[in-house]
Amino acid sequence: MPELPEVEIVKRSLEKTIKFKKIKQVFIKNKNLRFKIQKNIPKKLKNEKILRIERKSKYLIVNLTKSKYLIIHFGMSGTLHLVKKNKKNIYTNLSFYNQQKLPKKHNHVEIVFNRLKLIYNDPRRFGFILLLSSKKEFLNFFKKLGLEPLDNKFNNKYLMSKIHHRKKKIKDILLDQSIVSGLGNIYVNEILNYSRINPKKLGFKLGSYEIKLIVKYSKLVIKKAITKGGSSIRDFKNSKGQKGSYQNEFRAYNRNEKKCINRYCKGIIKRIFISNRSTFFCKKCQK
DNA sequence: CCGTTAACCTGAGAGC
DNA sequence: TGCTCTCAGGTTAACG
Numbered sequence: 001m002p003e004l005p006e007v008e009i010v011k012r013s014l015e016k017t018i019k020f021k022k023i024k025q026v027f028i029k030n031k032n033l034r035f036k037i038q039k040n041i042p043k044k045l046k047n048e049k050i051l052r053i054e055r056k057s058k059y060l061i062v063n064l065t066k067s068k069y070l071i072i073h074f075g076m077s078g079t080l081h082l083v084k085k086n087k088k089n090i091y092t093n094l095s096f097y098n099q100q101k102l103p104k105k106h107n108h109v110e111i112v113f114n115r116l117k118l119i120y121n122d123p124r125r126f127g128f129i130l131l132l133s134s135k136k137e138f139l140n141f142f143k144k145l146g147l148e149p150l151d152n153k154f155n156n157k158y159l160m161s162k163i164h165h166r167k168k169k170i171k172d173i174l175l176d177q178s179i180v181s182g183l184g185n186i187y188v189n190e191i192l193n194y195s196r197i198n199p200k201k202l203g204f205k206l207g208s209y210e211i212k213l214i215v216k217y218s219k220l221v222i223k224k225a226i227t228k229g230g231s232s233i234r235d236f237k238n239s240k241g242q243k244g245s246y247q248n249e250f251r252a253y254n255r256n257e258k259k260c261i262n263r264y265c266k267g268i269i270k271r272i273f274i275s276n277r278s279t280f281f282c283k284k285c286q287k
Numbered sequence: 288c289c290g291t292t293a294a295c296c297t298g299a300g301a302g303c
Numbered sequence: 304t305g306c307t308c309t310c311a312g313g314t315t316a317a318c319g
Contacts, residue, residue, distance in 0.1 A: 124296045
């Protein structure tokens with residue numbers, strides 16, 4: 001579900017709430033996520049202190065003492081929730097998805113602190129939680145990831161080198177985490193609309209000017225999305241509490257049959273499918 | 288090596 | 304009300 005900006009928001013929230021806290025206990029209610037949760041996690045995490053919270057593309061990284069890294073990936077439907085203890089389960093929304101009513105049967109993991117509980121909830125179970133126990137394991141796990149859009153090294157030259165020989169559609173290329181990491185379906189749709197590039201266009205057909213636009217707007221869109229607290233979709237009804245607002249800025253995603261917002265363009269956004277994923281674009285200006 | 292497709296899951300919403 | 308169908312913010316194994 002969450003792409004880079006949403007995970008970044010969760011990361012920042014966790015920094016304010018659980019950083020430097022000591023883990024008292026960990027419960028695994030259901031180990032069957034995308035990967036089976038290692039049995040020894042509760043034992044290994046007990047009494048560990050949280051030193052740092054980091055994020056790498058769409059992965060959340062909880063850095064513990066003794067070079068332990070708890071990796072959380074949210075898949076399509078994973079969210080984290082903080083529960084204040086003792087009082088009758090009052091939820092503090094950290095995920096920015098406003099799940100006021102927490103469907104408890106999908107609470108798979110609970111990390112208990114002194115007065116707080118951190119809960120991993122994931123109906124579809126495409127996400128996972130993994131413990132890496134050394135810097136070496138850590139580096140190995142992430143070695144295949146491409147640069148993130150906001151990395152200074154993510155520039156025209158880098159992207160050109162990754163794209164110029166590819167026969168895949170540019171949308172599929174941008175979703176490939178080994179090329180650019182952190183983008184997902186929403187933001188790729190947005191970036192291509194800003195760049196006025198047809199998502200079906202093949203990589204090797206893109207000119208250097210188009211590559212330049214993609215680099216520019218990848219940075220712009222991701223930056224703005226973080227500023228806006230990410231995108232919260234499909235839960236608009238629950239309007240209390242904090243929630244992201246980038247969904248109000250969408251130009252393409254979820255805007256089937258609506259007017260293209262690009263300047264001087266009066267085209268209509270259409271929905272098509274590319275690699276089985278909803279794709280929104282304007283035929284008139286995205287060439 | 289490359290590109291494409293199906294598969295992994297549950298729930299919400301639409302249409303009948 | 305209930306049934307069936309489609310779709311959902313992701314990733315990757317397997318195939319040609």
